[in-house]
Amino acid sequence: MSSNSEKKNIGSKLLIMLAGILWGCMGLFVRPLNEKGLNSWDIVFLRAVLTTVIMAVILLIKDRTLFKIKLKDIWCFLGTGLLSIVFFNLCYFKEITITSLSVAAILLYTAPAFVMIISAFCFKEKLTGRKIIALCLAFTGLIFVTGVLGGDEKLTVKTLFIGLGAGLGYALYSIFSRYALERGYNSFTISFYTFLFAAICTTFFASPVTVASVVTGSGSSVVLAVVFVLVSTVLPYLIYTKGLKSVENGQASIIASIEPVIATLNGILWFHEKMSVQVVIGIILVLSGIVISNK
Numbered sequence: 001m002s003s004n005s006e007k008k009n010i011g012s013k014l015l016i017m018l019a020g021i022l023w024g025c026m027g028l029f030v031r032p033l034n035e036k037g038l039n040s041w042d043i044v045f046l047r048a049v050l051t052t053v054i055m056a057v058i059l060l061i062k063d064r065t066l067f068k069i070k071l072k073d074i075w076c077f078l079g080t081g082l083l084s085i086v087f088f089n090l091c092y093f094k095e096i097t098i099t100s101l102s103v104a105a106i107l108l109y110t111a112p113a114f115v116m117i118i119s120a121f122c123f124k125e126k127l128t129g130r131k132i133i134a135l136c137l138a139f140t141g142l143i144f145v146t147g148v149l150g151g152d153e154k155l156t157v158k159t160l161f162i163g164l165g166a167g168l169g170y171a172l173y174s175i176f177s178r179y180a181l182e183r184g185y186n187s188f189t190i191s192f193y194t195f196l197f198a199a200i201c202t203t204f205f206a207s208p209v210t211v212a213s214v215v216t217g218s219g220s221s222v223v224l225a226v227v228f229v230l231v232s233t234v235l236p237y238l239i240y241t242k243g244l245k246s247v248e249n250g251q252a253s254i255i256a257s258i259e260p261v262i263a264t265l266n267g268i269l270w271f272h273e274k275m276s277v278q279v280v281i282g283i284i285l286v287l288s289g290i291v292i293s294n295k
Contacts, residue, residue, distance in 0.1 A: 011246075012244075015239040017258055017290075019237070019239050019240035020236075020262070022231055022232060023259045024263040026228075026263070027271075029232060030228075031271075042214075045205070046215065049199045050225060051229055067189070073180070077193035077196075078197055079179070080193075080197075085169075086202060088170045089202075092169075092170075102146035103159070106143060106163075107160070107164060110164060111167045113135060116135065116249070123248075131254070131293060137288050138257045138293075141286035141288070143282070145264050147276075175249065177244055187238050191241060255294070
């Protein structure tokens with residue numbers, strides 16, 4: 001029995017890591033979409049709408065009963081959709097307009113710390129020494145990867161609070177998803193309602209007409225949009241949420257910190273960004289944090 005439980009736990013961790021890897025590939029799609037005329041909010045809107053449509057089709061084919069949710073539990077999905085997806089993007093996109101991408105990334109990845117602290121209070125997850133060491137290693141590695149150490153940026157109070165807001169919003173997906181899972185909801189149901197509410201809300205920030213015009217402008221644009229949503233949203237959110245069933249929130253957030261490492265490697269491989277010694281050290285530290293958290 002314990003052997004089966006251990007295998008399930010390892011499988012869940014691999015799912016979470018795969019989700020982080022897929023999220024790290026997002027830049028491969030975002031840059032081409034941006035070049036076609038979509039701004040950041042347009043891309044968030046596109047992700048949310050297409051994800052909702054794809055998930056609806058999957059649920060219609062897989063099991064229509066997965067559409068059912070109790071009215072008293074709707075706050076879980078408002079939490080994942082509005083307080084997490086929309087709030088996180090709102091803060092993050094504001095952050096990147098007032099500071100560098102590296103500083104924005106550092107503040108965004110305070111998320112694992114938020115997850116660990118909130119989960120300790122809400123789900124009685126233990127704040128062990130190993131978790132704290134793993135978190136510190138991963139966060140220090142991210143500082144190296146993003147190159148903040150060599151930058152001249154000054155952190156203002158406004159920048160700090162907006163960046164921490166992005167980190168908190170990013171963290172809240174794990175928290176509200178856990179509540180939904182504990183109420184018996186399937187990862188497909190959670191993902192569908194998360195992006196349904198996110199799509200409705202982001203309509204007010206994006207330009208739906210522009211999005212529709214760009215996406216339907218050519219066959220290649222349609223394929224790019226669909227593959228983007230499947231690879232960077234539908235699949236990773238489904239498997240991350242599924243992985244949460246057997247892995248603590250705090251540990252899951254540390255494992256998912258593989259995302260910026262993959263994003264950095266993609267920049268080097270596909271966009272000819274430079275691989276420095278500092279980046280190598282950062283990657284090693286992040287991976288060390290992930291290994292320690294799973295030891």
